[in-house]
Amino acid sequence: MDEFELIKKYFSPLEKLDNSVIVPNGDDAAVISLPEGKSIAFSVDTLVEGVHFLPSANPEVIGFRSAAVNLSDMAAMGAEPRHSLLSLVIPNNNEGWLRNFSMGLGECLDKYNCSLLGGNTARGPLAISLTIVGYVSGSPLTRAGAKIGDTILVSGTLGDASGALGILNKTPLDADEKFLVGRYERPIARINLSTHLLGIANSAIDISDGLLADAGHIAAASDVGIDLLASSIPISSSLSRVYTEKEALEFALNGGDDYELIYTVPQEALAEAHAMAAKVGIKLTKIGTVTEGSHVRCLSGENQDIILKTKGYKHF
């Protein structure tokens, strides 16, 4: 089966056509029209075998995560994902792998009503690069909008996916471990929450490199300092049952696979932010404050020990 047949069999079904698609998959480029009053967000992210996942990883999980980590970037802008392009570098034409990969990819794209509108394949060491195109209504959420005095809110719980990394291949898993592994294998992009916080939050970022590192990106882009309180960081009961308090905090501060979002919200909009979060069924937790400065610091329990931004995922 050559590239064209392979794409047709496994990836064409992931395309969803609507009246914005002028030229679909299969031509030199896809062409779409843009609904009035919207702007376009686009981003690309890449997963490489041996770096972002092990050679033994389940292709369905790789497929799901390829989409989820990219969709999370759309969430961080307050964009609605609509279209995607896949660049797939694969060492060979392993049909079983492709079927499972495309199932996982399709499962995730489907959840967010996102279409696969094109792409290409090449032979080489396994790497998956997905470009997402989304629509934004009004002003996007950026990293650069944080204001001194803003409250820092985080969605969901942190550290779960990092807690899963050491037990991915363990069998059997108890219920708590299953929860953690699920958080790693099927991360949720907070699209719906973010589109509801457009015009309410001053800034946002998704936690892909770790809470401290990504808070640092907001601090740098917004020219502010960030004070976090360790005791307020939301830890799931599963994580706290499987690991010690110290381990769980370390995962929550420096682990990067949860794809939860940080928002900074001005005081006067806090009630509305919480109301919106309740409306979409997601818990937002206050974990800190935007201050003067350029630091990220995390005060531990007694407000005395300070954990400075130190680690976080380094791409090189």
Place this chain on the structure above:
Amino acid sequence: MDEFELIKKYFSPLEKLDNSVIVPNGDDAAVISLPEGKSIAFSVDTLVEGVHFLPSANPEVIGFRSAAVNLSDMAAMGAEPRHSLLSLVIPNNNEGWLRNFSMGLGECLDKYNCSLLGGNTARGPLAISLTIVGYVSGSPLTRAGAKIGDTILVSGTLGDASGALGILNKTPLDADEKFLVGRYERPIARINLSTHLLGIANSAIDISDGLLADAGHIAAASDVGIDLLASSIPISSSLSRVYTEKEALEFALNGGDDYELIYTVPQEALAEAHAMAAKVGIKLTKIGTVTEGSHVRCLSGENQDIILKTKGYKHF
């Protein structure tokens, strides 16, 4: 130097901001607005070390070609490229390589007024994936629009880049060989020609897999047959001086690196097509006709021997 510093140093200068850019490079996604009356074309293409270029290849050439092969897809749609996203998988942080790669990439993007608006880097076996976003005015040129009776026109000359492959590392090169190597190292995306042929040509494709293979894509998408005449295929004087007539024809029919374009044009628009090509200083040559059927065949000199579509670059 970490990912963020590296991107800032070598890739941020490739960004061009205009009033369509709402959120530039450096956030979770880039956000742009769309000029009224335009639609958006986007495509992605990937170059992998050892597959699309040798480990010894000049990084400046890799950078230039990474952009050119993608921009050629925009040309094939009649789109004007405007923005791009780079996904760069590199084995290590080799600053010399990155500097030269970014120079070549920037040189090509600059030629077409295309901005690098974001992307990401990851560690792994060298692979370069570029997504291009362009604007289309009116109906795009697709592969699917060819009509029976259309004349098949090709831009420039064919086979030069394939003729270069065997002499890339030869020194010294004579003038003809230099011309061929230049055609491989700095392919020209026919953007300007294609935007002038919008509304004139019925269909278009860029020749990335070889004339016969890519003519086959038009035949399949448009549900037509294609008859080509070998003796009318434009061969440069350099190619015909360096190689035998038979070798040159083989390069022209099955070589894939020239990035010239095939257009199919109805009889009544032929004069206008040639006038537009003259206006932008590019020669269009008639090489065949769109017929009934689903074949691609190429008649040799005496209209007797038939070269069927056989080869062309296979991605797997």
